[in-house]
Amino acid sequence: QGGQRLLTGLRIGFAKAGDRVVVRSRSVSSPTGGLVEAEAVLSGGIDVLVVAVAATELPRIAALCRTRKVALVVANSGAQVLPDSLEGAVVNSLQVWQSALAMGGFAARRLGGSLFSIVAAPDAGYDSVYAAHRGFTGAGGRVLGRAVTHESTPGLLEAAQAARASGAAVVSIHATGQRAVQIAKACRAAGVQAAVVVDPLSLEPGSAGRVELARLGAWTTSAWAYDQQNSQARDLARAWKRQIGGRPDAWALLGHDTALLISEGARRVRRRGGGMRS
Numbered sequence: 001q002g003g004q005r006l007l008t009g010l011r012i013g014f015a016k017a018g019d020r021v022v023v024r025s026r027s028v029s030s031p032t033g034g035l036v037e038a039e040a041v042l043s044g045g046i047d048v049l050v051v052a053v054a055a056t057e058l059p060r061i062a063a064l065c066r067t068r069k070v071a072l073v074v075a076n077s078g079a080q081v082l083p084d085s086l087e088g089a090v091v092n093s094l095q096v097w098q099s100a101l102a103m104g105g106f107a108a109r110r111l112g113g114s115l116f117s118i119v120a121a122p123d124a125g126y127d128s129v130y131a132a133h134r135g136f137t138g139a140g141g142r143v144l145g146r147a148v149t150h151e152s153t154p155g156l157l158e159a160a161q162a163a164r165a166s167g168a169a170v171v172s173i174h175a176t177g178q179r180a181v182q183i184a185k186a187c188r189a190a191g192v193q194a195a196v197v198v199d200p201l202s203l204e205p206g207s208a209g210r211v212e213l214a215r216l217g218a219w220t221t222s223a224w225a226y227d228q229q230n231s232q233a234r235d236l237a238r239a240w241k242r243q244i245g246g247r248p249d250a251w252a253l254l255g256h257d258t259a260l261l262i263s264e265g266a267r268r269v270r271r272r273g274g275g276m277r278s
Contacts, residue, residue, distance in 0.1 A: 002251040003027065006052055006075060009248065009255025012239050016256075017263035028053055035060050042068050047276040048262055049073070055080035062086045069277045071265070075258040078223075079126040079201060090265070092258050094250055095223035099200040100128035103221040104135025104172075111195035111219070112169020113141045118159045118183050120150040120175035128199050129174045136170075144168050150179055159183065160190035173218070174199040181209050184216045195219065203250060224250040232257060 007025055014021040024044065026037045034053035038061045041049060048071045051061060058074060065072040066088055074086065078093030107115065115136050119129055133143050144166045147159035160183075163171045171194045173183045180202035187196060196218045203210060203222055213220070236256045240248040248256070269276060 002249075003052060005249060005251040006255040006258075008240075008244065009236065009252035009257075010050070010259045011255075012236060012243070012252075013256040013259025014263065016235065016239070017260055019259075019263050019266070021259075032057065034058075035064065038064060042070055046070060050075055050258060050262075052076045055082050058082065058086055058089075059084045062089050065089070071262075071276065073258060073262060075254050077201065079128050081127045090261060092254065092261060094200075094254055096200045097127045097131045099221045099223050100131040101135040103197055103200065103219075104132040104137075104141075105139040106135075106221060107132075107170045107172070107195070107197050107219070108136045108139035108141030111197070114166075114168045115141055115143045115170045115172055116163045116166040116168035116194070117143065117146045117172040117174060118163060118187075119146060119148050120179040120183065121148055122150060123175050123179070123199070123201065124148065126174070126199075126201065128201060132172055132174070132197075132199065136172075141170075149183060150175070154182070156182055156186035157190065160186040160192060163187055163194070164190055164192045168194055170195045170197060172197045172199070173202070176201045178209060181212045181216075184213055184218055188216055222250070224253060232260070 010023055026041055028034050028037050034051060034057040038049060049065055050073045052075050062072055072089040074089055074091040076093050077096045079096040081097055137143060147162045149155045149159045171187055171192060173180055173196060175183055180198050184196055198213055198218045198220045200220055200222045202213060202220060233253060236248050236253055240252060266276065
């Protein structure tokens, strides 16, 4: 779903820039399928490759693009720290791990000095989990413990009870989709009075999950705010409502801004008298 909204945002952005661009796309069906799909796209002859894949795959894709002399633009969640510098690539992410780092620091300074974290197993591999802890301890807080949910069983009650028993002033929830809402509800039902902060990835499900988390008193941080007032966001919101209905999310704005970056880059290349492969 995020990928489709990214694509729609790209198309709206290119139209706004006045560029006639043919956008082709392929879906990555496995955690290690990005390189295979990138090779397939490059074989079709393109000028710019936009990828929204895990950071672990990016060095090999970047090396492939350098060999083929194709511009690479990374437009992903940024939930993982890039393992290496991506020479020649433009990275335009949602900055999730940086947002989680800021969230941890905010929680320690404003919400309390002790933390218990609850991590959903399917989301345990994101660097945002560790970034939140680092931000919290870096601001002088202490991490008291951790519980894992959504393994063979949801384990929501057990995790909520462990959080309450820890006596932590802050409970951090690291989960995506409805899992974040389920954990927050379980905590409140178990009598957890601590402040609750949720991983920036929890914003991915859209407005329904966001509203539920807000109703439960959860805090989060994000590089992108739903009520952002900059002119680009306003322009996208108007175009989105007119063309699709409803309002755009972070993935749509990421696609829109990525298209504007590519268009500006292409203009600068043309002004220098070079082609896209230069």
